[in-house]
Amino acid sequence: MEDPYLRERATDIRDLGRRILSHLQEKTPSVTEELTEPVIIVGEELTASMLGEFPLDKVKGLVSVMGSSSSHVAILARAMGIPTVMGAVDLPYSKLDKVDMIVDGYSGQIFTYPSDAIIDSYQQIVDEERLLESEYEQLKDLPCETLDGQRIGLYVNTGLLADINRSLDRGAEGVGLYRTEVPFMIRDRFPTEAEQEQIYRQQLQGFAPAPVTIRTLDVGGDKALPYFPIKEENPFLGWRGIRVTLDHLEIFMAQIRAMIKASAGLHNLKIMLPMISNVAEVEEAQSLIRRAYAEVKEEGYDVIMPKVGVMIEVPAAVYQVKELAGMVDFMSVGSNDLTQYLLAVDRNNSRVAGLYHTFHPAVLRALNDIVEQTKGEGIKLSVCGEMAGDPLGAILIMAMGYDTLSMSSTSLPKVKAVLRKLTMEQAEDMLAQVMSLAHADAVKQTLMKLVREAGVERLIRPSKTAALQ
Template identity: 40%
Template sequence: MRVYSGKSVFGGIAIGTIQVYKKGEQQVKRRKIEDVPAEIRRYRTAKQTALEQLQNLYDKALKEVGEANAAIFEIHQMMLEDDDYNESVENIIETQRVNAEYAVAVTEDNFAQMFASMEDEYMRGRAADVRDISERLVSVLSGNAGGGVQTEEPVIIAAQDLAPSETVQMDKQKVLSFVTIDGSMNSHTAILARTMGIPALVGASVPLDDTIDGRLGIVDGVSGVLYVEPDEETLAQMKEKQAQQEEQKRLLELLKGRENKTLDGKTIQLYANIGNSKDLAAVLQNDAGGIGLFRSEFIYLEREDFPTEEEQFQIYKTVVQTMAGKRVIIRTLDIGADKQCEYFHMDKEDNPAMGCRAIRICLTRPEIFKTQLRALFRASAFGKLAIMYPMITSVKEVRAVKQIVSEVKEELDRQGIEYNTPEQGIMIETPAAVMISDELAKEVDFFSIGTNDLTQYTLAIDRQNTKLEAFYDAHHPAVLKMIEMTIANAHKAGIWAGICGELGADTQLTKEFLAMGVDELSVSPAKILPVRKVILETDVEAYRRRKQE
């Protein structure tokens, strides 16, 4: 038995044959060509085929993993249509009189190096996308079909890395798990894996050769371990663990329809986080009591230009109508930091995580903010909609928001457009907001604690920097004390407080949050039932007493 460690992307146990997946070896050779116009036509035909492939991938991903995760294939289509990229390829064909494959390969190297050398982390990430679209073009030009997993039985895929396109093309019925040497916890592939619910490891030091190919393997997505040719004892233990997990899933299904009430009678609102209206099916399927975080920025990220008021209104209206009277909390535009839109034409910043983002963009570009607010208030007439403002750090900002809201309502009144009076709250995601939460609570209807950014800013650690994972502690006492302080100050002012960051789904902390007095937890749809289970099994007062002993 051989044991390899990696970082867990998604939990669960997978047992089956390992298949080493290698990209097709595409040897690009430089050839002189005589008919330049014909070669350029061949390139353009290949580009059109590649665009059609990407559209098919987008459609497939949209059905399987939702709009937000399918967006990468729209980005690849946009990159493939980029004038600079195409001009480079065609110029090399024309000036050097070489074959299209070679021109694409040279352009790939040049553009990938350019992106990789940029200071902005988001732009550096585009280097991998350039390589992905270029390899697709070379495959089409070379007549290689590529893609997919060649197997009759479900297998564990082991690879150097997997591009999002490769992951989506895989038949989920044929893939038990995947293990990659490269890749990060926040890569596109990792996000897709979590959405698809496939046990997976990244950063695993596995040999991609015959020592594992075709061998029996076990992926323990909980412990982050791959066992190759496990001994009988390990195999028996893992089968038992797998059976326990399946039984746990079955038992969780029995919790649907149950009220989120603790043993001593405290009721918790248990909501879902979503990125777009395509996630609503998962929300309803997992029995969420409402939506605690609708990330409206995805409406902007998935477009090449600003979404209109009408486009936004239709999306928000669909969501609140679908939720049929359940609370829907929509976060206003949270662009900036690691979420960039080219058409916003933002200035380059040395430290974008602390730059012009979220509410700072809205207050400095009120025309964008007003368009969204008009759409939100119009949609409030069709259900129980609440509005949440991100990255608030001062009372001054809240009052500035209120002034703009007042102007929007006056406009709607003049036009005779109907709207309700939605609750308005703020996200608490900076130490500054925590420390003045007693003052902020007097200005709003609710707090929602964004633990991802709150942890990042409290610990002064970039949460996307994999080199700092050893220092990043989401359970840090300082973070937990800040959450407790925020909840206490909310209650003193008579408003409710929830948590919508990743910690809200951390069942190791659920009892702790209940003891702090949290009113609402908003988690990914798949986490609703596991969190509900802990709530139903907890006696909050008894837990508090044990803590004090």
């Protein structure tokens, strides 16, 4: 199938077939039934069901020749904190039974028959990680504030109900991006207005009174709905995001009405519009949002007009931020798509994936220009995406003058720990030193040197891993 998400599910079907065949052939019982020692699971194509056969307290690592970061087993492993290496091409996996191994999930490296020196080095990494986790736990209820008192908000990106407790446990101050396409993707039809209201209510209630930014349906590109196929020659430059929903007002209005109804009595809803490329799209969307609000209010719901913002993801929006700032309440830079469009690099294409770099000088300059162009407009600015969850990226974003960062809940404690160890002056000095550099690699190397000098490198990645690379 063409859809990458559904293609990954084929792995689960193949796994089911293998398991049925194994029973038909009456093979001997699995080794998992008598497992007493810690193990690293190695295979040609690991699946979520395989992982479920093992006692998870005994699983210390996963290595798969096939698969990707979007496969079920990789998603589960990340959630459980199990070091994982996927796509280990040419690995002689059938010859690794009973072999001592080290799996480095930071660098994507595998060590077989490790020497005592390597084992000692990695044991120090494990000890350091445990120490850092205890340090993070102590920061949970503290604000993200630099040593000289500069405050920046740390929000989370969510998409599932399970994200609520996980995010609050890590000290999230609210939701910077709730991806509404997730509940759309797990169904075989469009959810009704009532079903959407229930879904959004759970998120709004779970984080109340903290703000929850709900993005309108963002499908197209690499996000497809099985019951709403979009076939295009160039999907990333085609019918996606706000373009789809403004062409299907019944979808847009049902979603906006559901959001506003869900916020009744809570008043913590913010609405964000994706893939904005011109002011006309914002004007039309705002008119529809006002209409939906009036309808819901007339139906007797206790609601207030939600704040409305836009995502800055395409170069056209970067060059119109001043006009957009005069129209909306907030703006959020989608760093993943903005990087993709600025560099003309499909990050899902392995042939050009090496050209995709969030520290590319053009990306940094675009981010900085957004802040400069909107000064004095009274607009709140945030960045969501991988760059916000990277401590190095977070330092630069904070120094540029953004108000909030939004990231995955797993990244939040580390980002907070790093920013609390620096002064704003240090962060601004780092920014000044890298903004004149012409190569992305030079930016990354310079940042690592500067955080090393600032004494926060250990919070960014284990020092032993850095020494081994």
